[in-house]
Amino acid sequence: MTTHTAIDFLSPGDAGWDTARTPWHLLADQRPASIARPADVADVIDAVRFARTHGLRVVAQSTGHGAAALGPLHHALLLRTGQMNDVTVDPRARTARVGAGARWCDVLTAVTPHGLTGLHGFSAGVGVAGYVLGGGLGWFARRHGLASEHVRSFEVVTADGERAQVDRDREPDLFWALRGGGGVGVIVTAIELELLAVREAYAGALWWPMTRATEVAHAYREWVGTVPETLTSSLRLMHFPPLPGLPDALRGRALVQLTLADIGEDGEAALAPLRALAPEIDHVGRVPAAALGQIAGDPVDPLPARSHSRLLGSLTAGTIDTLVALADPRVTTLELRHLGGALRRPEHPGAGGGLDAEALVFASGVPATRAHELALRDTFAAIDTLGPAADRDTLLTFAGRGDAAVPAASRERLQRVRAAHDPDRLLGDR
Structure with missing residues (x-):
């Protein structure tokens, strides 16, 4: 392949190729035809023109958190934009x-x-x-x-x-x-x-042993119907592996985690009903707004994990019972994220539209063995039976791509916009 001189291009076999093609999501084995690492907009322009000349499509990617949703890249130029981080x-x-x-x-x-x-x-x-x-x-x-x-x-x-x-x-x-x-x-x-x-929030996490999952999860379902719109929360059923890098309180344990952030005036009063359930660990208080990106404890380092999600139009007692029953030790995280509030009534909606759903269910785990792989597959299938929200199955940030992750009312218009701006489907996945 012709070497481009104005932009940092890599081809298979070049030094640094494997590092450059590896996304955050380690199960995505990306094998593009070429990789470009632009430093500025001029480099992006050069890359797009280069791709058109050489019959390649262009797929842009910064971290690669959603890389597993991409199709094969063997006829694509992978545009890794990490240097454009100003x-x-x-x-x-x-x-x-x-x-x-x-x-x-x-x-x-x-x-x-x-x-x-x-x-x-x-x-x-x-x-x-x-x-x-x-x-x-x-x-x-x-x-x-x-x-x-x-x-x-x-x-x-x-x-x-x-x-x-x-x-x-x-x-x-x-x-x-x-x-x-x-x-x-x-x-x-x-x-x-x-x-x-926003300078600070009332935020953090409460933890209970998994033996109390049914009690806590049903209480959570009742509680979310009472909280103000300033409060967003998530309930997770977690199985932590016995890894040395984890805190002693979490390593090798099965726990229920409630994580919340309230940007209102009285988060402590709002949390009181769940705090009354005597959590084993209580790490909730006033925190700087900048700390909110860490309170859930989501992994920072790249992972070889699989995940699946589903929007729920309603949250019933039966849904809670099903989720608790799905808390398999081979599934690392089974999450219920509370929605509603302003999500239902966007002032300036884009293609994402309003979100007419009560909750989102999310499950993930590392398929380290065949048994883990099967447990994840069964859990994902069971989540699908809980039923979608009215207009889509999930969100693009959880699915990565696909019509099922955008509102039904947006799909035809999105196709028209793409056809108008990229009739040859040069840019993005197919």
């Missing part, structure tokens, strides 16, 4: 311009000194671009909706290799599509995000 803050306007390769931890480092934060997810190590393009469901969701609703503009490179600005006035259809519909028909190089004036 963050510029306008504290007066409460906005940040974020490069396509930035992670949420990069954003938090830049905005925290100004008393601001972003609508990040449970883990601060996730890439901003993929998270926002897929909707973005985080700690502020019940109060402020999806992160994709809080985008001012996108900077993109088109399928023709041209630079463009996308907002409500310029390319409004594309602006709609990029907010929750994935990277549709362009390569996003930067995003202008609205920020929140």
